[in-house]
Amino acid sequence: MKPQEQQEHIRHMFDAYCKKVLKYKARTCYKKLQEQEEREVTFSELTERDMAELATTDEYFRDEYTFHAYGETVSVSDYELAEALNGLPQDRREIVLMSYFFDMTDKEIADKLNLARRTVQYRRTSTLKELKKMLEED
Secondary structure (H helix, E strand, C coil): CCHHHHHHHHHHHHHHHHHHHHHHHHHHHHHHHHHHHHHCCCHHHCCHHHHHHHCCCCCCCCCCEEEEECCEEEEECCHHHHHHHHCCCHHHHHHHHHHHCCCCCHHHHHHHHCCCHHHHHHHHHHHHHHHHHHHHHC
16 A cells, blocks of 8 residues: 555545544534433423522512620611510510521520529510510500
């Protein structure tokens, strides 16, 4: 084989190799596109429930009311609840905030406030009844 014929033969082999690689790559791309189309759903095909799951709202300018309980800050965004909490005496407000916002037990609250556990439990339940009555009136 002449050197020129050999180079041309190599060029043809390389061309065939490139065509084969491109053919399989194109097949892979088409297969991936087809799989993607099977998984994807247009917005018009979504149900109201699905659309609600995708939605989000920003709450940048939402009013928040802050309370302090044993050196910690609690933010409350509900106006009526904040007003009701604001109407409570400081010691009882702290017990409610520590119980429901910090998930503290009556024993833990009693230890922090140097009170008997039974006193904390009584104040918490009576304060919750008072809060319920205040919120129902509104």
